[in-house]
Amino acid sequence: MANIEKTISELEALFGARVSRAEAVRRHHGDDLSYIPAMLPDAVFFAESTAEVSQALAICNRNRTPVIPYGTGTSIEGQTHAPHGGISFDLSGMSRILAVHEEDFDAVVQPGVRRKQLNEHLRATGLTFPVDPGADASIGGMASTRASGTNAVRYGTMRENVLALEVVLPDGKVIRTGTRARKSSTGYDLTKLFVGSEGTLGIITEVTVRLHPIPAAISSAVCTFTSLKGAVDTVIATMQSGVPMARIEFLDEVAIEAANNYSKLNLKVAPTLFLEFHGTEAGIREQAEIVEQIAHENGSAGFVWATHPDERQRLWQARHDSSHATRALRPGSANFVTDACVPISALADNILAARADADQSFLRTKINGHVGDGNFHVNYLVMPGVEHEIREAERLAARVVERALKSGGTASGEHGVGLGKLKFLHLEHGPALDSMIALKQAFDPNGIMNPGKLGSPQPFSAEAQS
Known part of the structure; x- marks a missing residue:
């Protein structure tokens, strides 16, 4: 703690009020959008230039003080948590x-x-x-x-x-x-x-x-299916056909119910694809005809087009708001979200297995994803602090990851590692993990950068702390 106090004092001497010890500020910076309980830094430094970051980092390194870089706090695997305390470097002021x-x-x-x-x-x-x-x-x-x-x-x-x-x-x-x-x-x-x-x-x-x-022409469509398998098989066949899709998103019934309630849509509650085509007017028509035929063969009810920019914006904003919308289905709940990415040929098996697991569980679960590149997300609604719900979500999420790895995929296609996915790194990377640790030690020999996370010789373990 002596080093922490020394570091904070030195930073305060240089940057004054842009170093905050206030609990509300620290709590904001020691949390993100994940289910993981907040872990607070000892202080927050609001940087405004590269030169300031350089000065402040040198002080922290000299005093062996942990540093946690912070952008907007929208990560969902605990990337900005401070399990060992230290200084959160807020870079939001560097916004030019x-x-x-x-x-x-x-x-x-x-x-x-x-x-x-x-x-x-x-x-x-x-x-x-x-x-x-x-x-x-x-x-x-x-x-x-x-x-x-x-x-x-x-x-x-x-x-x-x-x-x-x-x-x-x-x-x-x-x-x-x-x-x-x-x-x-x-x-x-x-x-x-x-x-x-x-x-x-x-x-x-x-x-x-x-x-x-920006493409010369853009057109979006919604396509509902009689089965989850039909929707996912359409994605696989579309990608294998070589159609240059701009967006192809899957939303299950729970995701559609949530979007209807939260974003005031009026979609049929069924497995659904949101699609977008970019190109010339003629190119879009040709692409759409191919995908519509594939979808029809897999049990679709046809395309509903959103051609006006405002309609497209509303549709894709609803997709981006999916996490908030899902949480609103159970007021007070938190999103326990996992994602995985698999080879496109393994997508249907992995999503169907995740859905089967969820249907046998007591947790409300949503599945959606950027399925055009094999990436899907499973969202379990849990109440914060309710241990048996969190343990169940962990069990189900681990099964999603394990199946993905057996399919030749990865534990995360885009959410990253943070604290939430650390336990899967060795399973995915094996001996290559030693090389990651060696890189970490070469760049950060004092171990101050986001310690306990990716590349750390002794990753932080919540279980070991409990």
Whole structure:
């Protein structure tokens, strides 16, 4: 504790009121959207520049004080929790869009810029940043967790859409990784290493992102099915047919019920696909005809089109609000969410098995997902602090992950590791986990960066603390 006090005092001397010890501020920064109970930092530092991050990190490193980078707190696996206390570095004040290079299809932003803010700024350019997780997350946080979203099936995840980074290492040294060039064959790919590192190797202070042209024509549709299997088989056949879908989202009956109530939709309560086509008018018609035929063969009731921009916006906002909508089905509950990603050929078996498990459980459960790339989410509604409900959700979620791994998939397609998925890392990566730990120790020899999480030699264990 002496080192913590020394660190806070040194930070207060440099940054004054932008270092807060207030419990309400600490509680806000020691929590996220997960079921995991809050774990508070000892103080919160509100950074405003790369130079300040560098100064503050050097102090923390010298005093062996834990550091937890913080964007908007919208992660759902405990990435921003502070299991060992320390200093939360809030980067939301670093929210400037530094440059937009329209002719090169890229933009340079500070980490606190939010995805909606960036797209609003781009509105007149004819360009867009397509990575769209459900929350209005910060670009830095999205890079740190290798975020994804509904557009990933066509435009990729943050891994494909980050060109370069500015990163402050634990000792305060500032480095740049990558360039604005579209490819390079020089040296280790440090950009990809930091994308998805969840704040365990350094703090991202600048991001160069890839932009994409807004398509000439966009059309969305809703398609309901008589069975869950029919909906998922349609996804598999569509992807195997080579149709370049922009979005193809699955929502089960519970998700549709929640969307109707929360977002004031009037959809049939049945397994449903939300689809979107990008391209030319002629191209969209051709794509839609192929997918509609596939859907018909799998028991669909046909497409209901949403062609007006306002209709499309309402539809996709309802999809993004799915977590809030589901929680509203059981007032006071929390979302215990797991996600997995599997090869597309294994998608139906994995979703059907997750649904069968849920139907035999006492927990209300929703399944939805960005199924075009094999990624699906299972959401169990639990009451905070009700131990037997949390244990049941853990049991069911573990079965989702174990089946995904046996199918050649991964424990998380986009939610990341945080605290919630640590226990599955060895099962998925085996001896490669030792290499991750070695990388962590090379970049962060004092172990101050988000300790107890990804790459830590001794990961935090809630069970061991109880």
